[in-house]
Amino acid sequence: MSVIAAPSQTDSTVEPPAATAKKHRRPGRWVVLAVLLALLLLVVAPMLVIMVNAFKTPSDYASNGPLALPESISFQGIIDFWNRIDFSRKLLNSLVTSLSVAVLGVLLSVLNAYALGIGRVRGRIWFLVFFLVANLLPQEVLVYPLYYISKELHLYDSPISVIIIFTVIQSAFGTYLLTSVYEEFPRELLDAAEVDGAGRWRTLWRVVVPVSRPTLAVLFTFFFIWTWNEFFLPLIFLVSNENQTVPVALGVLQGDRLMDATATSASALVGILPALLFFLIFQRTLTRGITAGAIK
Amino acid sequence: MFRPRFLSAAGALLLTASLALTACGSDGSGDEGADAKTLTLWHYEGPNSAMGVAWNKAIDLFKASHPGVEVKFEEKSFEQIQQNAGMILNSDSAPDILEYNKGNATAGLLSKQGLLTDLTEEATSRGWDKKLSASLQTTAKYDEDGIMGSGKFYGVPNYGEYVMVYYNKDLFKKYNIAVPTTYAEFTAAMDTFVKNKVTPLSVGGAEYPAQQIFYELALSKGDRAFVDDYQLYKNKVDFHGPQLTYGAQTFADWVNKGYIAKNSAGIKAEDMGVAFEQGKFPILYSGSWWYGRFNDEIKNFDWGTFLFPGNTLHPGSSGNLWVVPEKSKAKKLAYDFIDITMQPEVQNLLGNNGGVPVAADPAAITDPKNKELIDNFNKVSAADGLAFYPDWPAPGYYDVMVSGVQGLINGSKTPAAFLDEVAKPYNENLADLGK
Numbered sequence: 081m082s083v084i085a086a087p088s089q090t091d092s093t094v095e096p097p098a099a100t101a102k103k104h105r106r107p108g109r110w111v112v113l114a115v116l117l118a119l120l121l122l123v124v125a126p127m128l129v130i131m132v133n134a135f136k137t138p139s140d141y142a143s144n145g146p147l148a149l150p151e152s153i154s155f156q157g158i159i160d161f162w163n164r165i166d167f168s169r170k171l172l173n174s175l176v177t178s179l180s181v182a183v184l185g186v187l188l189s190v191l192n193a194y195a196l197g198i199g200r201v202r203g204r205i206w207f208l209v210f211f212l213v214a215n216l217l218p219q220e221v222l223v224y225p226l227y228y229i230s231k232e233l234h235l236y237d238s239p240i241s242v243i244i245i246f247t248v249i250q251s252a253f254g255t256y257l258l259t260s261v262y263e264e265f266p267r268e269l270l271d272a273a274e275v276d277g278a279g280r281w282r283t284l285w286r287v288v289v290p291v292s293r294p295t296l297a298v299l300f301t302f303f304f305i306w307t308w309n310e311f312f313l314p315l316i317f318l319v320s321n322e323n324q325t326v327p328v329a330l331g332v333l334q335g336d337r338l339m340d341a342t343a344t345s346a347s348a349l350v351g352i353l354p355a356l357l358f359f360l361i362f363q364r365t366l367t368r369g370i371t372a373g374a375i376k
Numbered sequence: 377m378f379r380p381r382f383l384s385a386a387g388a389l390l391l392t393a394s395l396a397l398t399a400c401g402s403d404g405s406g407d408e409g410a411d412a413k414t415l416t417l418w419h420y421e422g423p424n425s426a427m428g429v430a431w432n433k434a435i436d437l438f439k440a441s442h443p444g445v446e447v448k449f450e451e452k453s454f455e456q457i458q459q460n461a462g463m464i465l466n467s468d469s470a471p472d473i474l475e476y477n478k479g480n481a482t483a484g485l486l487s488k489q490g491l492l493t494d495l496t497e498e499a500t501s502r503g504w505d506k507k508l509s510a511s512l513q514t515t516a517k518y519d520e521d522g523i524m525g526s527g528k529f530y531g532v533p534n535y536g537e538y539v540m541v542y543y544n545k546d547l548f549k550k551y552n553i554a555v556p557t558t559y560a561e562f563t564a565a566m567d568t569f570v571k572n573k574v575t576p577l578s579v580g581g582a583e584y585p586a587q588q589i590f591y592e593l594a595l596s597k598g599d600r601a602f603v604d605d606y607q608l609y610k611n612k613v614d615f616h617g618p619q620l621t622y623g624a625q626t627f628a629d630w631v632n633k634g635y636i637a638k639n640s641a642g643i644k645a646e647d648m649g650v651a652f653e654q655g656k657f658p659i660l661y662s663g664s665w666w667y668g669r670f671n672d673e674i675k676n677f678d679w680g681t682f683l684f685p686g687n688t689l690h691p692g693s694s695g696n697l698w699v700v701p702e703k704s705k706a707k708k709l710a711y712d713f714i715d716i717t718m719q720p721e722v723q724n725l726l727g728n729n730g731g732v733p734v735a736a737d738p739a740a741i742t743d744p745k746n747k748e749l750i751d752n753f754n755k756v757s758a759a760d761g762l763a764f765y766p767d768w769p770a771p772g773y774y775d776v777m778v779s780g781v782q783g784l785i786n787g788s789k790t791p792a793a794f795l796d797e798v799a800k801p802y803n804e805n806l807a808d809l810g811k
């Protein structure tokens with residue numbers, strides 16, 4: 081901007097075109113900003129509606145509708161909901177399940193990808209195709225076989241069944257992704273390790289895992305959040321209330337013909353907070369990118 | 377190569393583990409479980425609903441009369457029971473007693489699969505059958521094909537439900553309209569509202585409410601034989617017969633006369649109720665399940681109810697059922713619990729909390745509003761007037777009905793085309809059943 085204020089033609093011929101370009105770009109920028117803001121509002125709107133209704137009393141909702149601001153802030157909906165479904169317990173269940181799946185899923189993915197990506201076992205393309213197909217299968221297809229197997233193994237209605245199932249499902253994706261990362265793994269590092277006398281096991285833990293740690297952290301975060309938000313299979317496999325996870329427990333409020341809008345909003349708010357929190361904490365690992373750190 | 381060896385070792389381990397587990401898993405119990413020490417009980421009613429309150433009381437009474445028995449109550453989600461009942465009841469995690477949906481596709485299907493206990497003997501020896509009127513028993517009994525209406529008792533309902541007219545007394549007063557007692561007065565009242573630029577009916581066309589209006593109108597020309605034909609497949613139904621033709625034609629007329637707003641085709645039931653609660657519409661035609669909520673939430677105006685004028689038959693049925701899974705480990709205790717829920721103490725409590733009890737003592741209902749609700753139900757039930765719901769006769773029929781009636785509301789379908797559309801899946805289902 082100071083360039084326009086003090087036009088010194090003596091310097092160079094490059095500056096004036098740059099300045100005019102800036103000037104031309106400005107209205108365009110405002111349009112982009114406005115569009116982005118509108119999009120942001122569109123994305124955030126459902127959350128805002130939930131926020132507004134979570135703090136209303138049912139009679140306030142009934143007389144003023146879903147879009148009005150609350151007459152007074154009421155925490156009763158959230159408190160009632162928390163106590164009614166013993167939410168602390170569900171949080172613990174979800175945390176244990178998601179953490180176990182995230183840890184085991186990453187571990188399994190690393191072992192698979194080490195064999196397929198660096199070990200280059202024969203027919204690895206077919207392995208990868210297999211994992212990709214496993215990834216694309218809708219969960220509805222899996223329900224009955226899994227139901228019968230878990231019943232035979234006496235794991236029906238046990239969190240262990242859900243942990244095993246999701247470890248496998250998540251690591252199918254993890255294997256697919258990590259394998260392509262490991263195929264690009266710098267050979268010099270592996271050769272150096274071999275020269276130093278490290279075996280396969282040692283190479284994996286001392287060289288491959290530390291170098292690809294950022295990628296693994298991203299996988300871990302995704303596995304955690306995906307598992308946290310799973311609804312369908314936990315609904316089927318976690319029958320007892322004491323085993324249920326957060327998304328399954330949220331369904332309690334949905335009646336046959338009626339729904340309690342304020343309590344549902346309160347539950348939705350309470351339900352997404354943990355995942356949101358986790359996301360914010362690990363946001364930095366996510367932004368580092370999935371393939372970052374493959375080459376140093 | 378270490379991998380193959382590791383894999384086969386793991387496989388062997390898994391196999392032995394599963395063998396060991398299955399070996400110790402089967403210990404059959406053939407007795408009725410009279411000496412069981414726990415009763416696992418599931419239902420999906422909210423703690424503040426009429427059923428929730430009454431059943432909590434029933435649990436207390438049960439504990440008092442069964443010292444030493446632990447009651448493990450779990451509040452379930454409707455969704456979970458709806459989706460998985462078959463799988464759960466077929467496993468060792470089945471509860472000893474649970475609330476389950478009435479109807480061919482739910483309780484009927486499970487009874488056919490042998491997952492539910494036949495309650496006929498208990499129902500007669502404990503007198504439950506005497507307390508339930510004929511139209512309430514229809515949804516409690518299922519034949520060997522899982523079709524309701526005859527056969528054995530597989531469930532016991534504690535409460536009923538029926539569809540009625542809710543009206544905003546303040547708005548009726550404002551336009552000087554008396555509570556209609558005949559069909560002519562009812563339409564005259566709606567004409568007055570239309571003349572004053574008020575849409576009379578709050579309708580949720582995207583869900584169940586609109587089809588129930590169509591059905592109620594059809595029932596005004598029908599009798600019990602028509603209901604039996606339509607719902608229980610006793611005789612073939614003529615979709616272009618006088619009843620259904622009248623229902624479809626009159627529904628279309630109501631839209632043309634402005635009783636039902638054209639934009640209500642996209643309205644959900646929830647929004648329909650909220651619009652009525654906000655006083656935007658003077659009349660809402662829907663079920664008793666709204667009653668408790670309106671009672672709690674409507675503060676800005678006075679409201680009341682009346683039965684659809686001129687009809688003896690109304691959409692309605694028993695509520696959901698208590699069923700005892702075949703795998704229940706405490707059947708005797710489950711029967712005792714059902715018996716307690718049918719006692720006047722629990723039934724009256726249900727009535728006093730805005731529910732519709734099946735066997736209450738009307739004199740013991742203190743709240744005048746609740747009394748009106750229950751008196752009306754008893755009137756319908758005593759006249760054998762519960763006609764069930766239009767979407768019951770065929771699987772997936774709900775969506776057919778919703779989209780059909782939506783066509784009537786926005787005028788994209790003529791009444792005759794609508795009837796053809798809904799006749800097709802109905803008749804296909806009949807063919808599947810071999811009738």
